[in-house]
Structure formats: C-alpha cells, structure tokens
Amino acid sequence: MTNTALITGASAGIGEELARVHAENGGDLVLVARRKARLESLANELRADHGVQVHVIVADLEKSGAAKKLMAQVDALGVAIDVLINNAGFGGHGKFHESGLERDQRMMQLNMVALTELSYYFAQGMVERGQGRILNVGSSAGFLPGPLQAVYYASKAYVNSFSQAIANELQGTGVTVTVLCPGPVATEFQAAGDLDGVKGFDLAADARSVAECGYRAMERGELLAINDRKIRVFLEGLLPFLPRKGVLWMSRKSMEKSS
Numbered sequence: 001m002t003n004t005a006l007i008t009g010a011s012a013g014i015g016e017e018l019a020r021v022h023a024e025n026g027g028d029l030v031l032v033a034r035r036k037a038r039l040e041s042l043a044n045e046l047r048a049d050h051g052v053q054v055h056v057i058v059a060d061l062e063k064s065g066a067a068k069k070l071m072a073q074v075d076a077l078g079v080a081i082d083v084l085i086n087n088a089g090f091g092g093h094g095k096f097h098e099s100g101l102e103r104d105q106r107m108m109q110l111n112m113v114a115l116t117e118l119s120y121y122f123a124q125g126m127v128e129r130g131q132g133r134i135l136n137v138g139s140s141a142g143f144l145p146g147p148l149q150a151v152y153y154a155s156k157a158y159v160n161s162f163s164q165a166i167a168n169e170l171q172g173t174g175v176t177v178t179v180l181c182p183g184p185v186a187t188e189f190q191a192a193g194d195l196d197g198v199k200g201f202d203l204a205a206d207a208r209s210v211a212e213c214g215y216r217a218m219e220r221g222e223l224l225a226i227n228d229r230k231i232r233v234f235l236e237g238l239l240p241f242l243p244r245k246g247v248l249w250m251s252r253k254s255m256e257k258s259s
C-alpha cells in the first residue's frame with residue numbers, strides 16, 4: 001500500500017515540518033512551493049534520513065489555473081496521492097481599504113481557491129480508491145473577524161467551514177478531512193505578512209509541535225485540531241457567548257503592533 005503525501009507550502013514553517021513528520025512515518029512525498037532550492041534541500045534531507053521517495057514541484061498557487069496544472073504534473077509523475085495537505089497560505093496587516101486590493105486578491109486565490117480546487121481534484125482519486133486523507137491548514141483566526149487582517153481572517157473562516165462540510169459529505173467513502181486551526185506560530189509567516197511586532201505573536205508556538213498536532217489528528221480522522229489547549233477552550237467554550245463588539249475590540253487589540 002502506498003502512502004504518498006502532497007504538501008503545499010513545504011518550503012518553510014508548518015509545511016516543512018509536516019513533510020518531516022510524514023517522512024519519519026515512512027511516507028513518500030510530493031513537495032510543492034515556489035522556492036525550488038528550499039524544496040530540493042528538504043527533499044535531499046528526507047531521502048537521506050528516511051529512505052523515502054520525494055518529488056519536487058515548483059508551483060505558484062496564486063496563479064489562476066495553478067491547481068489544475070499541478071494535478072496534471074502529479075499525474076505525469078504516475079504517483080497516486082494518498083494524503084493531501086493544503087498548507088500554503090499567507091496573511092497581511094493593515095486596514096482593508098488602505099492596503100491595496102491586489103495583495104488581497106492573491107491571498108484569496110491561494111488561501112481559498114487553490115485549496116478548494118486541489119481538494120476537488122485529489123478527492124476524486126481518493127474516493128475511487130476508497131481511501132485518503134485531506135489535511136487543510138485553517139487557523140484559529142477563522143473563528144472570529146479580524147480587524148487589520150480582515151481578508152486573512154475571512155479566508156481562514158472559509159477554510160475552517162469548507163473543510164468541515166466536505167468532511168461530512170465524504171463520510172462513508174474512506175476519505176477523511178481534518179482542519180488544523182493553529183494559534184500564532186513562529187514561522188516566516190510574520191515577516192511575509194508584515195506582522196512583525198504584532199502583539200498576538202508574543203507567545204507563538206513552534207512549527208514542529210503544530211505540525212505534529214495536525215498530523216496526528218489527520219491520522220485519527222478527526223474533524224478539527226487546535227494545537228493550544230487554552231486557545232481551544234477560549235474558541236469553543238467562551239467565544240460563542242461573548243458580545244460581538246467586545247470580540248472585535250479584543251481581536252483588533254491582538255493585531256496591533258507594539259510601538
């Protein structure tokens with residue numbers, strides 16, 4: 001039986017650690033991102049350390065049609081994908097009406113459209129084979145509106161919702177869907193999204209522990225994984241009962257930069 005995982009955004013952060021966890025479990029990999037040298041270096045490390053097969057595909061998933069092209073490239077490799085990990089994503093900082101639309105459009109394309117299209121394309125083969133796992137990286141941010149990161153928070157609300165809905169639809173097919181909803185994590189995400197100095201990242205978790213949390217939940221076929229217990233209790237036990245304006249105030253405070 002094969003156990004090949006395709007991971008988007010495998011050149012850094014949580015995706016890179018998810019690739020290491022999968023290889024440690026003896027699984028083969030297709031690593032996807034834009035930075036080829038990073039992917040090649042990780043591929044060499046995983047081949048040498050774990051004797052697994054690793055393919056590298058350079059793809060810019062912000063481009064319209066990129067998911068279909070990626071699917072065709074995987075088909076050309078003759079590899080069946082048993083595990084799809086939709087991890088690539090980025091955020092931003094600033095007021096929506098002042099930030100410029102172009103960046104938000106690229107963010108929506110990557111965080112939502114590419115993730116949706118890849119889930120669609122790869123679910124077909126998984127359902128046919130009667131087995132498969134999809135792990136979508138959403139966010140704790142998807143549980144609430146996020147002033148100063150409005151489109152990012154909304155994009156993650158989409159991922160959280162979409163993933164749970166298709167998990168339900170796929171029941172009985174042998175295919176499970178898990179959504180990983182991390183709190184703040186220390187990765188390149190902060191620098192990429194102009195988030196350095198944002199208060200909410202003061203107590204960021206490490207990427208390895210977040211990857212392990214998501215991977216284990218995916219293996220168990222769980223619906224949702226939140227890496228931090230305090231955040232989980234807050235999001236699931238307290239947040240639904242708080243007044244809307246209070247939630248917005250608190251959410252905005254956590255996104256402000258320390259001067």
Ligand SMILES: NC(=O)c1ccc[n+]([C@@H]2O[C@H](COP(=O)([O-])OP(=O)(O)OC[C@H]3O[C@@H](n4cnc5c(N)ncnc54)[C@H](OP(=O)(O)O)[C@@H]3O)[C@@H](O)[C@H]2O)c1
Nearest residue numbers: 009011012013014033034035061088089184185187188189
């Ligand atoms: N860090 C956090 O606090 C946090 C919290 C909750 C959720 N998340 C989510 O976790 C996921 C991973 O983020 P991270 O923290 O690991 O960030 P990261 O260190 O910045 O890694 C992001 C990954 O996405 C890839 N990527 C970015 N744009 C891409 C594009 N256009 N096409 C293909 N790949 C692209 C990057 O590779 P290239 O640049 O080489 O393309 C990189 O491998 C994201 O979905 C993020 O929203 C992060």
